[in-house]
Amino acid sequence: MQTTNLRTFDLRETLYSGQIFRFEEVDDGFWVRVGSSILRIEQHGDTLRYGGCDRAFVRKYLALDEDLASLPRAIENDEILRPALHEFPGLRVLRQEPWECLVSFICSSASNIPRIKRKIDALCRLFGFPIEFGGYQSRSFPRAGELTDEAAMRREGLGYRARFLAELNEVAPSLDLESLRNASYDDAKSALVELPGVGEKIADCVLLFSLDFSEAFPVDVWIKRAVQDWYFGGRKIPDRDIRQFASDRWGEHAGYAQQYIYHYARMRARNG
DNA sequence: GACCAGGAATTGG
């Protein structure tokens, strides 16, 4: 177990903000499954204790290397987001591995979080291999090319997403997601929406959560309702106009604005 | 049992 010091980072709020689905809170810390690894991560004040990976991985995955100098001001200046920033000052956008992110968010389509978790667990049971760390046992996330059995995925409750995943798996060998980092936001997004089961929302999730496109603004139903209610007096606004609004208002920080809107809206909904 | 959830794809203007 190693430790590292932090300035502003809130592990708990970050993990519960809808970016990843393979984690479990146990004994004042978290088991986080990523790829074929199991991480144990605990936060005690501004100290992070972790095991199952090295320091470089933690910095990359938790995006502790990110330059957030101009972010607080961008959100602080938005009077609607200011309370969200003050309530969750350590909320961060993680940096996931793109294949796992893409597959996970294809599973997320038309599902709430418990259902998303079940679908992803089913994929790991079907196509992953056993993994263990610190007495915690689980299964690895399927790699590109390993989502081979559409019928099995249907039996395990993946529904119509089974066909998308099987089709995605077919083109996976020629799919270089990392190379999209070198493209413009528009070009990278255009490439992603060509993939089966990937529309603009999921493309934006992959761009924001794994490929460092901080301007990406995924519009799901929570974001749509919140933006309509908070910025447009409750009027119905098309998704395209919501994305344009976000780009105009927050620019390169739209991704973080989205994360604050999503988490804040969901936490408020839970408390009535 | 009807209806809803919630994104993508398809179909019908």
Added chain:
DNA sequence: CCAATTCATGGT
């Protein structure tokens, strides 16, 4: 181009 409908399944 835009709006309506369909998809698979679990929850109310």
